[in-house]
Amino acid sequence: MRKVLIIGIGAGNPEYVTVQAINALNRVDVFFIPDKGTEKEDLARLRREICEQYIRDRTYRLVSFETPARSMDDSDYKLSVRDWHSRIEQDYEKLLMEELGEGKCGAFLVWGDPTLYDSTLRIIETIKSKGNIALEYDVIPGITSVQALAAKHRIPLNRIGESVHITTGRKLAEGFPHNADSVVVMLDGEQAFKTIDGTDLDIYWGAYIGMKDEILVSGRLPDVAQNIEAVRAQSRREKGWIMDTYLLRKCAQK
Numbered sequence: 001m002r003k004v005l006i007i008g009i010g011a012g013n014p015e016y017v018t019v020q021a022i023n024a025l026n027r028v029d030v031f032f033i034p035d036k037g038t039e040k041e042d043l044a045r046l047r048r049e050i051c052e053q054y055i056r057d058r059t060y061r062l063v064s065f066e067t068p069a070r071s072m073d074d075s076d077y078k079l080s081v082r083d084w085h086s087r088i089e090q091d092y093e094k095l096l097m098e099e100l101g102e103g104k105c106g107a108f109l110v111w112g113d114p115t116l117y118d119s120t121l122r123i124i125e126t127i128k129s130k131g132n133i134a135l136e137y138d139v140i141p142g143i144t145s146v147q148a149l150a151a152k153h154r155i156p157l158n159r160i161g162e163s164v165h166i167t168t169g170r171k172l173a174e175g176f177p178h179n180a181d182s183v184v185v186m187l188d189g190e191q192a193f194k195t196i197d198g199t200d201l202d203i204y205w206g207a208y209i210g211m212k213d214e215i216l217v218s219g220r221l222p223d224v225a226q227n228i229e230a231v232r233a234q235s236r237r238e239k240g241w242i243m244d245t246y247l248l249r250k251c252a253q254k
Helices: 019-025 038-054 072-098 118-128 145-153 221-239
Strands: 001-010 030-035 060-064 104-110 136-142 164-168 182-186 201-208 215-220 244-249
Touching: 001 019, 001 118, 019 136, 019 182, 030 038, 038 060, 038 072, 060 072, 072 215, 104 118, 118 215, 145 182, 145 201, 145 215, 145 244, 201 221, 215 221
Parallel strands: 001 104, 001 136, 030 060, 030 104, 164 182
Antiparallel strands: 182 244, 201 215, 201 244
16 A cells, blocks of 8 residues: 655745644655746755755655646636646656555645645545555645735735635636625736726735745735736746735725
8 A cells, every 4th residue: 555645835935834744744755746847946946945854864755757737728728627637647646656665655745735726636536546556645734825925914814704715817807706805816827806897906915925035015906906917027037937826805995
């Protein structure tokens, strides 16, 4: 039986790693580190640094692997994602068969939390259900960019008696959710906040949250939208990649 740990490592700061995650790291024989090219070397480097910082008196291996790219043909978004996940699944199954011996423990270190807009958990469950490998797995939660964003801006995610809606840029582009008060937006490569009526909205935006290059912008959406767009574009040019999250909130009634 092979054991796999899906470990949430937080949103960019090694200090976001929980005690539970540290204990899990010290059970692992093989870490699978995704290689997303030189543009995202920062992400692989942080994973390696976390291992070096928190693992004590244990021999382990780091196995790098290239991750398939998702097709940018969005004529059928869900179909393209299913195809992408299928290719990742094949790669993961091969890795587990070839790099993780029977009775050994392997781990995937997931940015943020494995249960929020990440597919590692679904993919490992699919591999397990196919039965080609005798496999069991555990999930260790991590601090999400949602939590880190609110902490950095020193705001609660919700207001008294109100809910929090978490969505994607793709869904926000369809309009601000009906009856919503506070909306957290993730995976927004197209900056959907520019496409909605922001007259009565505040925005709390953050990029590279928890990292040394962290950027925070907040204010009335019409007043800061262009600044966010410009800062985001410049940062992406300089680093080659960007991870950002933001909270949209209806302005408080006076």
